[in-house]
Amino acid sequence: MKKEVVDFTKGEPIRLIIPFYIPLLLTSLLQQIYNFVDALIVGQGLGDDALAAVGNMGSIFFLIVGFSFGLANGFGVLVAHSFGAKDYAELRRRIASIVQLACVLAVVLTSLSLFFLKDILIFLRTDKVIIKDSLAYGYIVFAGLFSSISYNVCASILRALGDSKTPLKAIVVASILNLSLDSFFIFVLHMGVWSVAIATVISQIVSTFICFNRLRQISIIKLTKSDFQNEKHVYIDLIKNGVPMAFMNSITAIGCMVVQYFVNGYGVNYTSAYAACSKYLNLFMNPACTAGHAMSAFTSQNFGAKKYKRIKDGLKVCLSISFITYLTLGMAMVFAPRFLANILLDGNKSISLAAEFLPICGATIIAVDCLFVFRSGVQAMGNPMIPMWSGVLEMVLRISTIAYFMSRVGFRATAYAEVAAWTGALLINMVAFAVILSKNLSKSKAYDLDNISVEGNIVVSKEG
Template sequence: MAQQRIRSMTEGSPVKLLISFALPLMVGNVFQQLYTVVDTAVVGQMVGVGALASLGAADWLNWMTLGIIQGFTQGFAILMAQYFGAKDYRQLSRSVGASVTLSAIAALLLLAVSQLAILPVLGLLNTPADILGGSVLYLRIMFGGIPIVAAYNLLASILRALGDSKTPLYAVVLATFVNIALDLLFVMGFHWGIGGAAGATVFAQAVSTLYCYGNVRKITIIRLEKTDFKLQRDMVAALLRLGSPVALQNAIISVGGMVVQSVVNRFGMLFIAGFTATNKLYGILEIAATSYGYAVTSYVGQNLGAKLLGRIRQGMRAAALVALITSMVIAAAMLLFGKSILGLFISGTPEEIEASMAIAYHYLALMSLGLPILYMLHIYRSALMGLGDTVIPMSSGFVEMAVRIGIALFLPLAIGQEGIYYAEVGAWTGAALLLVAGYYVRMHGLSRNLPAR
């Protein structure tokens, strides 16, 4: 029962709470990445290296729409976590109702804008003509599922805000099996190619949405009234103050990524395919980081609602240490086994495979070495969001964009295509420095206004 899974994080060992909250999310992310990997592997092996490059050319534009949706819903969940920590269930219900209405409006607007933007944006990104058709088809289908994605992310955010990380796990596991089965049917069975892979993903997301919806309805402390769905000024202002900067932050980061993609596209199909193969592993590299991040946001938000600054500091020390150790373990695994995993995505002639693999593994090795920086970025960004500060995380998005674009545009001029590999780690570093400093400044300010507990 979902009601039994909601959990207060204002009592008990911070380490145990954070890890027990994050573990189901990690497992869920493993499954989510599994169907991303299967999508890519099936397309790369069954359709070919050109189709793999088409996926890569579409990646950042697709990520931008997803990031905007996740930004709004993640921001909305901060307010929910704070009301839950304060045990103000009427305000919690109001925040849920208003979030539903705002998410629906955002999803419909994004659906219309994204469909209109596909061709112009792919043109600006210097997408090669031989892969343009596949990229357009993939994005048409994926963007058609934006309302479904928005519904899932809002429902999962509500559950996580209330300390339930298991229901989103079960939803993702279910969706993974559906997606893999449909990938095999649509791509390998019906030979629908890249469109079949996109259709399988959208259908699987619908399944996970329905599962989360059924569980949210069982939470008895959320008692929605008709007036909760109306856009009342005070609640809308509070939600948008938290959600808009996070959505903008993700959009800004995506712009930087698209500039990098436009540079990558100049180096031809094989370079795009190798770069794409590694980018499809990015989610695996980041699995634990995003999971710890969600745990930290809920933990900090609930404890701020309960005015327990001492517990926040204690939890942050634990989260940073656990995240650092985890990042080093994942980096070692990628350095040891990365080539074997990348081989799942790359097909073609022996020469094509060799060229793409060399590009992919070199990029993977550099990103793996920079993983501890990425993990600290997630921990401190999530902590600031839990504290109700989404402006500094948004500013970190500007830093990421500026560094990523600067490296991508200028370093290749000095050292050739080798320079493009450093854009990602450089962007992480710039953002992480701002976020760590911002967290300590914010905590110092709060400590002057709240009693030490």
């Protein structure tokens, strides 16, 4: 019989985290590789301007989808708390409420994104050469936003229950389908950038169906009508935990949009180079980002079960993963920047600009690698406001750095902005993690002492 869920509250942490992490990493890497190959198909099939048009949508897409992703992860933390505490009635009520909130979210975000898309592109000083393609791509992707939100919610619930294999299967199928459709639309039918958006939406619908079908098979979360008839506090708890994490992503995205604003002001070469560099950053940060997701699932379950000592063990495993990825992928950016730039870009000017950016971020990417782990741990211990405020700091540092340095050092300022944002956020979350975990460990020790008495030479629990 297929194992339905994974309990992170029992067993050796490394033996639980690594088997969970690997499918999660493959899922995440596949998504990034898909984005990378997708950019390659667009760039080689339609040219640098088309790549710039799609890349120009990246920060806007992150603003909208990042909000829903953060909300879903916040919901997932509470799902994992209930599962870790073995309170399955509460678990079902929370999942039912998540379904209702996700439907409302999809309607609101779809409406807002479609209505304001053109204004945002104009505000970002999008070049006239690419704005038509950016709009064509954006309108289709945002019209299909429900599929993206549905996948994020389903995948988040599965991860909270310890299932990282189903999202992998979903992304394998969706990526193959997406890239096949991209190639068919562009190289066979000679369609434009808008066809890439259609392929994306179709693939997301398929991935959602796969994850949803898996959720239906898990016996402990079989929902009934009564599960949907919840009191206000259930919704409030979900919103209180999800909204700060959603705003954290959106605030970070706003900082990225401001960087995009400055970049676009220097022309299409800058926009193309920044789009390519962003693809590499997302790809090379991915293993550590995934370690953060593993940290979140492991910490959330153990926090719900009040097994705080295990959280420290989980931290060691996830930080080790981050350091290993830094020593490999970070160094590739340092020592082979022009080679990497040549893969995605054609123009000499764009390649030269990208070759300035990559070594700087490659040498310092360890900061964001560790940030993913510590921030996920803080969120998983029920403190979403701290990561949100660290997101505000990220935005401030990113904007102030790009504003000060862009006119002085040119394209390198985009790299300096990333490094400044990573470092500031890491310091806040690292300190917060240590303080929160220390407090809970102290409470746990005090509780243990209060419930133990000594009779003669025998230690007796007061709880029997």
